[in-house]
Amino acid sequence: MAKKLVSLLVVMAMALCLIPAMAETTATTDYSSWxxxxxxxxxxxxxxxxxxxxxxxxxxxxxxxxxxxxxxxxxxxxxxxxxxxxxxxxxxxxxxxxxxxxxxxxxxxxxxxxxxxxxxxxxxxxxxxxxxxxxxxxxxxxxxxxxxxxxxxxxxxxxxxxxxxxQWTNHGFLYRGDWAKEAGLTSGVNSWEDLGTYFQYIKDNKPGVIPWDADGSGSSYSDQMFGGWISSKTGGVNIEGFSAPLFFGKSTTDPYTLSTFYTEGDDLLNFAKLMKKWADAGYWREDVLNYTGDQKAELEEGLSGAQQHHTQTWKTERYLMEQKQPGSDLGFFWFGKESNTLVSLNxxxxxxxxxxxxxxxxxxxxxxxxxxxxxxxxxxxxxxxxxxxxxxxxxxxxxxxxxxxxxxxxGVSLDYWWGRNDALELRSALVDWTTYDKLMADYNAVKVDYPYGQIVFNIDDISSELDNLSNVFRTYAPVITFGKEADPEAYVAEFRQALKDAGIEKVMANVQAQIDAVYKK
Amino acid sequence: MQLDLQAKRSKVSAPTLVHKEKFWYKISRNRTLLLMCFPAILFFFIFSYMPMPGTYIAFTKFNYNKGIFASPFIGWKNFQFLFSNGQLLLLLRNTVLYNIVFILLGNFLQVVFAILLNEVMSKWFKKTTQSMMFLPYFISDVLVSLLVYNLINYDYGFISDTVRSAGGVMPKYYSMPGAWPFIIVLVNLWKGTGYGTVIYFAAITSIDTSMLEAAKVDGANGFQRIRYILLPCLKPTVVILLLFAVGGIVKGNFGLFYNLVGNNSLLFNTTDIIETYVYRALMNNFNFSQGSAVGLFQSVVGFAIVMVANGVVKRIEPEYSLF
Structure with a gap:
């Protein structure tokens, strides 16, 4: 009798153990049919x-x-x-x-x-x-x-x-809407010239604040600022896949002709002159090229008036700034706004x-x-x-x-940026969606698809020229970006000569030929 | 005839046998010494000799998946970009001149400080000074660059503030290429002198003290003792260290230059060395083959210079040459 009872208990215990196991099996089957x-x-x-x-x-x-x-x-x-x-x-x-x-x-x-x-x-x-x-x-x-x-x-x-x-990772400037209003820019910053007005207002009226406390020790600002100027002032479209941002399509309507921004015309010189003017006016530190601060943190602390970054950053930063600097009404001036040049993300x-x-x-x-x-x-x-x-x-x-x-x-930060899915995304309550959606409406009105998605450039024949061009760009661009040259005109001429010596003409011809081979049939 | 051959054979083999015996005899006689050297021998074997076949990568178009030896051979193409940029002369000039200054001034100061330390009588003072001089050697170049920036940057630097509050005008060092050879040499000396001093100090302590005592008895004063005993005794050490240093004369200290100067191209004319140039040109496309090509070029030039320098030393003073 006792034996029977024991065996019964054993059987029951085993059956009980099986229940969760069975439940798990059913969950697994779901994915095995996947x-x-x-x-x-x-x-x-x-x-x-x-x-x-x-x-x-x-x-x-x-x-x-x-x-x-x-x-x-x-x-x-x-x-x-x-x-x-x-x-x-x-x-x-x-x-x-x-x-x-x-x-x-x-x-x-x-x-x-x-x-x-x-x-x-x-x-x-x-x-x-x-x-x-x-x-x-x-x-x-x-x-x-x-x-x-x-x-x-x-x-x-x-x-x-x-x-x-x-998502939008097109670059531009994050600026404080409250200060822009004080500076008389009632509809915000809409051009590079507005940005200058905004910086000057900060310089004159906000003691202790650096208009844009750029950490110019890295080199990425050159890429963004040059690219930003080109898209704003010439409507050029950046061609990805090169180690220096030297290759642009002429415009969103004529993307398959290379822009000659770097080799001829006044646009490059105008950029150099404006940045020189800004540097002399003290919109950033004297020794900006060796400064390694944190522009984002300084903006949040109210010590700087701007941050050069992209739309996605602005999206989360706007809400954050409202907590740290109430009323700051963080705005975003996107590069290309003046010429309505906006390319969707590849x-x-x-x-x-x-x-x-x-x-x-x-x-x-x-x-x-x-x-x-x-x-x-x-x-x-x-x-x-x-x-x-x-x-x-x-x-x-x-x-x-x-x-x-x-x-x-x-928090959790697994940095999953390799296959996000709008169908499964949750809208964060920590974003000012009204403002964001308004910007999206602006974007949707002008955006075009990335025009060069079909090309994987073959750089075998031009690789040593590209390396030298990359060096020339990394040498001259930071100086122009932060206006550290004595004479913009002479410096731009020198920059152009260096690009020429490094073989930019040969490389542009090669790149143009590759574009033609794919798109001009 | 056969006999003759045999005799010949024995004649040939006999010396090798003796030589072999000598070799093993030498090994067993010096086994403790060799055992002590073993870690160093092993280190150089693993890290310097074993990777040598890998320099073949400099002649290939390297493919990660295929590996070094299966990647396609492309000859001298990887060396091209270094020679075709038109800046090689400037880069070589900067690299070599900095190194010459580092080596000459560095060794001079190290010898001077070693002698000075030797003359100090107070043990406590001697030890403290040595430690304090040694310390900068361990500070990373990243921190050193921050220290320098915070001392001399125009807007908020410590020295700038001091100069301004004293009514002076602070020069804008970060826009002055002419100032940087001095700053870089100063920083390098500050970092390296303590370390090198220890080596010379060790050499001094191994000098037979009876010579110094005899000189003292004969009435030689402090300067004379340094001039006629210490310095000549240090000569072999100086020569050997110089020979070693000369091998690296076309190699720059990337960490130091890159951290101090960074991307500030206003200063490149006087601060750009081969390493920083290569970094700028290649950092975005990550071409191992080209990087190795530059490294190989530097090593071959360095090797040639060491051979020449050693030959010259051998001519003048055979005892002091490396080999």
Whole structure:
């Protein structure tokens, strides 16, 4: 009798144990129908190469929760390998060059990260359509054939584009709307000349404030400021994929003729003269070229009047500034506004690639497909754990729970910029959507698609000229950008001569020929 | 005939045998010494000799996936950009001149400070000074550049503020190419003198004190002792260190120059060295092959200079030459 009782108890205990197991099995089956017939019996750890500083907030906790779910779904987990922001370009390329099979997923981009040069160098795996259909089915379906064509090199797909996510990373100046009004600019800053008026007002009326406390020690301001001037004043369109921003299409209506901004005409000289005027007026530090401050922090502290960055930054910064400098009414003057020149972001501004030496490319694609297309995985990876990192408020916006104080402590930062999906995005309650949507309406009225998506430039014949041109640009551009030359006219002439000596004419002819080969049939 | 051959063979092999025995004998006799050198030998073998075949990368169009030796061979093409930019002379001039100043002035100061330290009697003072001089060697170039910026920047620098409050006019150093050779040399000396002093100081302490005592008894004063005993005894050390340094004369200290000057191209005329130029030209396209080509060029030139310098030393004073 006792024996029977014991065996009965054992059976019951076992049955009880089975219940959660069964529940889990049903959850798993969901995802096995997502990838029919794929064997996931072996557990794999996938390394994801991502740019960003190693987070000290709750990212690890979120990743742990994410990995539990991912293990249940496809028997895999993700480990992040961070490319920290100090010297990120170098570190990123080095990590790809050193491939030893430890990296699987790679966050990449064709404009701000070197996706194409790395593809040419053999860093990425060619993705066959069969592979994508089997291991990345939802993504494969959602990306149009035209978009896949933009991700091909030598006829093979290497990149998965972030093509269903609206964002604007066109550059310009973030400025304080309250000060602009005081300066008499009632409709805000709408041109470079307005910007000058705004800076002068700050210089005259806000003691202790530097109109734009630029940290000119880096070189990126030259790229943005030159590009900004070209699009504002000549309507030129930047052609991506070169190490220095020397190549522009003439305008949005005639994009397939190269702009001659650098070689002839007065636009370059006008830029140099205006920047010299601004430098002499003291709109930035005397030793700006060696200054390494933080323009964003200084703007937030009220010590600087502007920040040179892009729309996406303004979107989140506007709300933040309202907390730190109430009434600041942060505005955005976008480059190209004067000539209505605005180019949509290339769909490979964010993209995903699989490392050529990856041990588990199939599982890597599966994990990506889930992050990109499944609401549970998407929200975990991007927003964190509901109730801890975010809540959904009564209006359906994403808000922070009361316990959430600071991004750097409570937040999650997995820097997933390689396949965001508008269908699964939550609108943040921390954005002034009325103002943002108004800007979007302006953008939508003038925007054009990126005109050069079909070209992957072959630079083999011009590479040593390009290296020398890159050096010439990095030598002269910072000086012109911050007006540090004694005589703009002489300096521009010298700059043009140096470009000529480095072979800009040969390179422009080569680039023009490549554009013609694709677009002028 | 056969006998003859055998005799010949034995004649040939006999000396090698002796030589072999000598070799093993030498090894076993010096085994403790060799054991002590072993880590250094291993270090150079792993980090200097094993990677040598990899310099082949300088002649290839490197493909990550194929590896160094399977990448296509393209000859001298990678060297082209360095020679075709028209700036090589300026870069070489800057690199070499800075190095000459660093080497000559550096070694001179190191010897002077080592002798001065040797003359100091108070042990406590000697130790403290040595540590304080040594310290800057460990400060990273990034921090050094911040220190320099915060001292001399025009708007808010410490020296600028002091000069202004004293009613003076602060020069705009960050727009003055002429000032930077002095600033860079000063910073370099500040960083390196303490370190080098230790080496010469060690050489001085190994000098037989009986010589110095005898000189003292014979009535030689302090200066005479330095002039006729210390300096001649230091000569071999100085020569060897100079020979070592000369090998790197076309290699610049990237960390120092890049951090102090950065992208401030106003100063390039007097501060641009091969390394900073290569960084600027290649940082965006990440071409290992071209980078290696420049490195190889510098090494080959350095090697040639060492050989020549060593030959010259050998002519004048065979004992002091490296080999």
């Amino acid at each position: 990838f029919p017939g794929v064997d996931t019996s072996q557990h794999v750890v996938l390394t994801f190469l991502v740019t960003g500083n190693i987070p000290t907030n709750k990212t690890d906790d979120v990743l742990k929760a994410f990995n539990e779910k991912l293990t249940a779904a496809i028997n895999a987990e993700i480990k992040i390998e961070w490319i920290e922001w100090t010297d990120w370009q170098t570190k990123y390329n080095l990590a790809l060059a050193m491939q030893d099979g430890t990296v699987d997923l790679v966050g990449t981009a064709t404009d701000w990260l070197d996706a194409w040069p790395n593809t040419k160098n053999g860093a990425f795996l060619a993705l066959s359509e069969d592979m994508l259909k089997t291991y990345c089915p939802k993504t494969y379906e959602s990306v149009s054939q035209a978009h896949w064509n933009l991700c091909k090199y030598d006829g093979q797909i290497y990149l998965i584009p972030e093509d269903n996510y609206s 769909i490979t501004h964010g993209a995903l690639a699989i490392a050529a030496q990856s041990d588990a490319p199939e599982r890597a694609l599966m994990a990506y497909d889930l992050i990109r297309n499944d609401q549970t995985f998407y929200r975990l990876f991007n927003y964190g754990i509901e109730g801890q990192q975010y809540v959904i408020d009564a209006n359906g916006y994403m808000a922070r729970p009361a316990s959430y104080k600071d991004d750097s402590v409570d």
